């Protein structure tokens with residue numbers, strides 16, 4: 001049987017960053033990933049990094065490309081009533097965010113880990129967790145050469161996303177799930193065309209929400225609120241552009257730049273929290289423990305926030321047999337998680353059109369948007385959550 005200190009399941013942002021943080025402290029790690037390197041590096045996800053996320057990557061020496069290619073943004077637009085209302089993040093909070101695709105961070109973290117001679121077990125199949133309530137939990141899997149493998153760990157970190165095996169390995173009586181689904185999904189496209197505006201635009205329109213974002217000076221990222229039952233094959237490129245143009249239209253100067261679509265996908269929206277984020281020697285981090293709808297751009301940032309707490313907790317546990325940080329891990333993380341859950345819910349419900357919205361709900365929504373755009377107090381609340389609250 002193989003042996004390590006921390007077995008990490010999942011090489012998304014949470015698992016990769018945890019591996020870096022632990023390796024820097026001299027902790028031995030084995031990192032397992034179900035998919036291939038090519039797949040995880042090309043999976044298109046969100047792209048907003050809070051300043052605390054950027055600062056952590058810089059501290060670890062992992063932000064060279066992010067600093068070169070990431071796009072710093074000091075504000076964004078709320079678009080409603082056919083006009084832009086700018087939220088000046090920099091003026092309201094003194095901080096900004098950086099637009100840099102999640103898969104670019106994943107690429108950078110993979111390259112940096114491999115450069116230190118550390119391995120990643122890609123294409124690990126049939127991953128299963130055992131003996132989690134003992135001091136010697138195990139992971140079994142079939143590796144990419146078809147060999148059955150078994151790894152004895154001191155601790156397992158479940159960083160395998162929302163559809164992974166870690167969360168379901170917790171017995172039903174030992175956890176509580178909090179779940180909320182929304183009556184809409186996001187149809188996302190990546191377009192080979194320069195952004196139509198220098199900043200992100202969150203648009204509330206009678207036809208539904210739309211978002212204008214970007215990846216680089218030549219690539220635009222756009223989203224449309226759609227019914228979760230919509231099928232991608234019913235959305236031709238022309239239909240997508242027409243709908244985006246309608247929902248992003250303003251009175252005044254704005255032209256939506258069209259271009260070839262490089263990727264299209266539909267993602268359902270959900271809020272979900274697991275409490276506690278631990279069972280015995282299994283610790284959950286990132287999407288494995290909680291998900292948010294993408295409107296607040298918090299998913300990856302929460303994953304990063306979890307592992308920045310988990311790493312020192314595991315170091316204290318493994319090096320000094322000090323359980324204090326590990327015992328406080330879930331509660332500490334869940335405070336930030338629930339703040340982000342509320343913020344994401346608030347952004348989502350303020351900007352999306354519910355299929356059953358009555359005129360009363362419509363007017364409340366517009367009133368909320370007008371208040372946010374005109375009150376420094378309301379805008380500051382939005383802005384400080386958006387750029388990311390500080391760590392205590």
Ligand code: APR
Pocket residue numbers: 009010011012013014015032033034035040045046102124127159160161162163164165285286287288298299300301303
């Ligand atoms: N065994 C090993 N790896 C697995 C398994 C499994 N059984 N199941 C899933 N995985 C892998 C996935 O292929 C993925 O690479 O775990 C990884 C989880 O990564 P993410 O889904 O990116 O989750 P996380 O690292 O928590 O990052 C959260 O991802 O979904 C977005 O919006 C979310 O931005 C947020 C971020």
Ligand code: PHB
Pocket residue numbers: 045046047048200213214221294295296297
């Ligand atoms: C993105 O660029 O993919 C993006 C930006 C902001 C969001 C969600 C996604 O709120």
